[in-house]
Amino acid sequence: MSNRWILSEYDVESPYQQPAPFLKTLKSHGLAVTHTRLIGGRRDGVELLTVNNGDFSFTTIPTRGMGIHQAKHGDTRLGWTSPIEGPVHPRFVPLADSSGLGWLDGMDELIVRCGLESNGAPEFDAETNRLKYPLHGRIANQPTEDVVVEVSEEGELCLSGEVRETRFLCYNVALKTEIRTKAGENGFRIRDSIVNRSAQATTAQMLYHINLGTPILGAGASVVCPAMEICPRDERAASGIADWSTYPGPIDGYQEQVYYMQLAGDENGQTCALLKNAAGDQGVSVHFNVKQLPCFSLWKNTAAEQDGYVTGLEPATNFPNTRSFEGKQDRIVKLAPGASYDIDLALQFHPDAASVAAVEKSIAALTQGTDAKVHRIPQAGWCG
Structure with missing residues (x-):
């Protein structure tokens, strides 16, 4: 078909070749897609798909679970500067490292999915002290199968694929993903479906680690979200609870602070969180549904620029505690054989003060003037 590009059909002879009818369809709608394969170092073999819809x-x-490496609007970058300097090929990410922190060797993306078997802190067997679940799970370091690029007659572009997290006799779950945009849209929309491929019932978790640095993040930047309840993860976070929503500039030696939240949604469960710069004339908003992603974490890591000055807006099915703790709190997705769990998420860039003010107004309407309940210390049931 003229509006589809199946990457696997064009990989053997030329990984960069797009069929002529598809290319013509793209151009007619003001769209462009570039397929590249990186060479050398820890990036060697990583494949990228870059979509341009105008500004x-x-x-x-695809090599890393269909994460989003970075985005741009004009000259403004959405993302952050990681000391990792990725994207890193998964073969160089030691997920089985005994510390449980090997996942951090590949952390570089604007949006990285955490899951599917687990998505939180590393967990160790109480008797043997062997690693049971690594930090943030495995799905971000799995390759994407059956990658397809399509353009609808109306000019909407869709990237789709399937990422499988499978171990014989242990776990058999897949993530089917679609990433959509159209000409002139200042962002993109994601539809993920977590599918149980097994004949047995299973469980899953999902967290979207959405990471933003300069130029949106800076001294005086702030988060605006319809928080109904806020809890510091630990004593370190509790020490900064009064300033949870605002940011300093880079601080050498800064130690991360994390805040767990319950956000308000509209009558359909739709909600939004915004990071805006100090001037309030640029921002990035994340849109999701609290019925699908009921837990929200704010990660503040305003370290020195060379150490990774970044904040994370993180909607999830659960809080990123250990898997066993979250299971005891019943914050876990249960999947019958063949069942699926759908998640919708969108990211939007706001290029001026008017668009920032508009999204702030919509966020304020969700709480209807109700102040958030703010816990000053970590709470049982929230923090593991």
């Missing part, structure tokens, strides 16, 4: 562009990584 806005973004790059996804």
Whole structure:
């Protein structure tokens, strides 16, 4: 068909070749897609798909679970500067490292999915002290199967694929994903479906680690979200609870602070969180549904620029505690054989003060003037 590009059919002879009818369809709608394969170092073999819809562009990584590496609007970058300097090929990410922290060797993306078997802190067997679940799970370091690029007659572009997290006799779950945009849209929309491929019932978790640095993040930047209840993860976070929503500039030696939240949604469960710069004339908003992603974490890591000055807006099915703790709190997705769990998420860039003010107004309407309940210390049931 003239509006589809199946990457696997064009990989053997030329990984960059797009069929002529598809290319013509793209151009007619003011769209462009570039397929590249990186060479050398820890990036070697990583494949990227870069979508340009006019003023806005973004790059996804089929090699790394269809995460979003970075995005741009004009000259403004959405993302952050990681000391990792990725994207890193999964073969260089030691997920089985005995510390449980090997996942951090590949952390570089604007949006990275955490899951599917687990998505939180590393967990160890109480008797043997062997690693049971690594930090943030495995799905971000799995390759994407059956990658397809399509353009509808109306000019909507869709990247789709399936990421499988499978171990014989242990776990058999897949993530089917679609990433959509259209000409002139200042962002993109994601539809993920977590599918139980097994004949047995199973469980899953999902967290979207959405990471933003300069130029949106800076001294005086702030988060605006319809928080109904806020809890510091630990004593370190509790020490900064009064300033949870605002940011300093880079601080050498800064130690991360994390805040767990319950956000309000509209009558359909739709909600939004915004990071805006100090001037309030640029921002990035994340849109999701609290019925699908009922837990929200704010990660503040305003370290020195060379150490990774970044904040994370993180909607999830659960809080990123250990899997066993979250299971005891019944914050876990249960999947019958063949069942699926759908998640909708969108990211939007706001290029001026008027668009920032508009999204702030919509956020304020969700709480209807109700102040958030703020816990000053970690709470049982919230923090593991």
